[in-house]
Amino acid sequence: MKLYFNPRSRAVIAKWMLDECGAKYELVPVDLSKREQKAPEFLKVNPAGKLPALVDGDTRVFEAAAICLYLADKFPEANLAPKPGAPERGRYLSLVVYSTSQVEPSMGDHMMKQPTAPQRGWTDFEGVLNAVENELGSGPYLFGDWFTAADVMVGSMFIWQRMLGGNTGRPKLEAYVDRLMARPKGLKVG
Ligand SMILES: N[C@@H](CCC(=O)N[C@@H](CS)C(=O)NCC(=O)O)C(=O)O
Known part of the structure; x- marks a missing residue:
């Protein structure tokens, strides 16, 4: 998994979630001051041109909330989400x-x-x-x-x-x- 990351951005939320999941991942630095988030290659990952964005094989996820939902379901052993069908x-x-x-x-x-x-x-x-x-x-x-x-x-x-x-x-x-x-x-x- 790759997390497009800048430490002074909401990508720290996704990193926190990855860490709570015990996930193995790579951080891909994105320099916001150089507007790398608006580069055509990055826009293919997140059309909004914003951090965070996560790539997991053929899956791409953007928006911090979506990344947290995705990871909680991907790592059920971390027990960070009620299962589908659970009352919670x-x-x-x-x-x-x-x-x-x-x-x-x-x-x-x-x-x-x-x-x-x-x-x-x-x-x-x-x-x-x-x-x-x-x-x-x-x-x-x-x-x-x-x-x-x-x-x-x-x-x-x-x-x-x-x-x-x-x-x-x-x-x-x-x-x-x-x-x-x-x-x-x-x-x-x-
Ligand atoms: N609602 C988005 C907000 C993302 C966002 O605004 N990220 C900021 C960094 S904290 C960003 O990438 N700003 C650069 C820009 O808009 O060009 C989310 O939760 O992922």
């Missing part, structure tokens, strides 16, 4: 998609001090924080003691916020971020 599967898929469809853009609005119009398809950041706190329940992870790819995706959004100097302002969520970053293979800030 729907909530798991929802949380992974929710991370990039709502948490991330809402956080973007919040950081750029933009109002969140409901027509945009996501709630304001307070709404996101309430939803994630609610889903986390008493934790320690989104599925209780079970760490899954949903924690990689949802957690990465808040780790990212911390990397950019922000925080949620919610002690329960900050403790969740600390817990994720303390994992031996977890994302580290800095």
